[in-house]
Amino acid sequence: MARMKFLCDAERCIECNGCVTACKNEHEVPWGVNRRRVVTLNDGLPGEKSISVACMHCSDAPCMAVCPVDCFYKTSEGVVLHDKDLCIGCGYCFYACPFGAPQFPQDGAFGMRGKMDKCTFCAGGPEADNSPEEFKKYGRNRLSEGKLPACAEMCSTKALLGGDADVVADIYRNRVLKRGKGAEVWGWGTAYGKPEKGATPPAGAKS
Amino acid sequence: MQVGMRQWLCAGLAALAFVFTMPAFAADASSGQDQAARQQSQPGNNAPVWRDVRSGDNKYQTTQVRGVESSVLMQPEGETWRQVRNNLVTIYGGWLLVAIMAIIGGFYYWKGPIKLHEKPTGRQLLRFGSWDRMVHWGAAISFILLSVTGTIILFGKHIVLPVVGFTLFSWLATLSKYIHNFVGPVFAFCVVLMFVTFVKDNFPKAHDLKWLAKFGGLVSGEHVPSGRFNAGEKVWFWLGVTLLGLVVSVTGFILNFPNFEQGRELMQIANVIHAISAVLFLTMGLSHIYLGTVGVEGAYDAMRTGYVDETWAKEHHEYWYRDAVAQQKSGGGATNPAAASSMKEGWKQ
Numbered sequence: 257m258a259r260m261k262f263l264c265d266a267e268r269c270i271e272c273n274g275c276v277t278a279c280k281n282e283h284e285v286p287w288g289v290n291r292r293r294v295v296t297l298n299d300g301l302p303g304e305k306s307i308s309v310a311c312m313h314c315s316d317a318p319c320m321a322v323c324p325v326d327c328f329y330k331t332s333e334g335v336v337l338h339d340k341d342l343c344i345g346c347g348y349c350f351y352a353c354p355f356g357a358p359q360f361p362q363d364g365a366f367g368m369r370g371k372m373d374k375c376t377f378c379a380g381g382p383e384a385d386n387s388p389e390e391f392k393k394y395g396r397n398r399l400s401e402g403k404l405p406a407c408a409e410m411c412s413t414k415a416l417l418g419g420d421a422d423v424v425a426d427i428y429r430n431r432v433l434k435r436g437k438g439a440e441v442w443g444w445g446t447a448y449g450k451p452e453k454g455a456t457p458p459a460g461a462k463s
Numbered sequence: 464m465q466v467g468m469r470q471w472l473c474a475g476l477a478a479l480a481f482v483f484t485m486p487a488f489a490a491d492a493s494s495g496q497d498q499a500a501r502q503q504s505q506p507g508n509n510a511p512v513w514r515d516v517r518s519g520d521n522k523y524q525t526t527q528v529r530g531v532e533s534s535v536l537m538q539p540e541g542e543t544w545r546q547v548r549n550n551l552v553t554i555y556g557g558w559l560l561v562a563i564m565a566i567i568g569g570f571y572y573w574k575g576p577i578k579l580h581e582k583p584t585g586r587q588l589l590r591f592g593s594w595d596r597m598v599h600w601g602a603a604i605s606f607i608l609l610s611v612t613g614t615i616i617l618f619g620k621h622i623v624l625p626v627v628g629f630t631l632f633s634w635l636a637t638l639s640k641y642i643h644n645f646v647g648p649v650f651a652f653c654v655v656l657m658f659v660t661f662v663k664d665n666f667p668k669a670h671d672l673k674w675l676a677k678f679g680g681l682v683s684g685e686h687v688p689s690g691r692f693n694a695g696e697k698v699w700f701w702l703g704v705t706l707l708g709l710v711v712s713v714t715g716f717i718l719n720f721p722n723f724e725q726g727r728e729l730m731q732i733a734n735v736i737h738a739i740s741a742v743l744f745l746t747m748g749l750s751h752i753y754l755g756t757v758g759v760e761g762a763y764d765a766m767r768t769g770y771v772d773e774t775w776a777k778e779h780h781e782y783w784y785r786d787a788v789a790q791q792k793s794g795g796g797a798t799n800p801a802a803a804s805s806m807k808e809g810w811k812q
Binding site for chain 1: 541548638
């Protein structure tokens, strides 16, 4: 089975925010919660670069490690998911995450945090696949329908790639060879640089 | 004429270009200009951009998504916080608490409670007035609530979760979070009241050094005289209630109110300081609770009813006992509220 990864090609991203919109629309994410965002570096200067970032589904996920109720789990495809029924809204995953992925809807006075929400790689949650409960809490479960994440599918320049790590890396490698620049795979060292933890990969898994 | 014009124009443009590119080579060039220069010298080399992503201090970094630090692409400090919290704080802090409980348990097993040597006289002295007790129990009850809930949040995953299971533990942790968040400010308020109420009897005196040198006769059983509060209680007052109380309160407020949009780095530092000082606070607190309840005969009654027996006062706080009795006899002009109240209420026969 494949190991799912996101890859954003900074040479291609044009900061159209299509991925952000696609995500919000697909999952009907409430106001104030952004599972994905586009960050532009050197905005307005020569050499401007944009990167779309969301949960990267790390191999050794810091959120899983610090969660006081152990509400995170990892699918056999390496997708980091969490159980909102267990989440207590402490914000520790937000402190630990290098990518700023965990989001908290405000629940009560003084900015009290509600249950955490983050990118699911369009893989839903622990509820039955495509059930109304799952959709309400986690959004659409596209992976169960054999589809890839909506953000990557929607990307106009195919800068954002999401799917089987081997396929994604192959596409990127060919691009870099053809254009002769932009070989930096943003965030992969941080997200996938450590040995896989928390998942039980099935026998014969490649990556 | 035409040729001359073009030559001048070219020279002018070249000069302009030179002027504009100069700052890019200056030593204090900003990160954005750094990348602009690199684009010209080595097209396709994005190294300065990736350095900026790491450092996170590029002022030309923008996003359309609103939120706290939403324009920060990556914060490597999170990993540091994770290692410090999960290893240093959880493991060493946890074993420190186990160690202090083992020491207290061992001491109780070895020595048992400290009992009165002489028979109680039956005459009662007022040690803590109603205000003293109200403040103390306000702080004590909130301290215990915060200790239990904080322990569940920090260590529960390792000791409670495997026993009760995910669902029940999640309920417990949710309850703990709410209790911790709401009782926290109450405790901070009580800490201030504690300081104001008890500071006057906690100033260090010369005889405190003797008490500390002999550790209050806790091990030897020797009688060491002390004022209204002994040196051990004074250490607990200054290092525990005052210093640690202040530190956990300030860091707690930083963590409790994310609506002020403070950054993650501040909250990570606050969390680590909060956890370390809370563990130390609890270590001292456990000792205080032991000595105030089962460890010393009659100590709990002092804080429960406010009264102690004269024998108890003489054997545990001799200087305070003498003062209290002297003021009782001189009849009036008492400055010590404990003594003053005892006059009002009289000896309880």
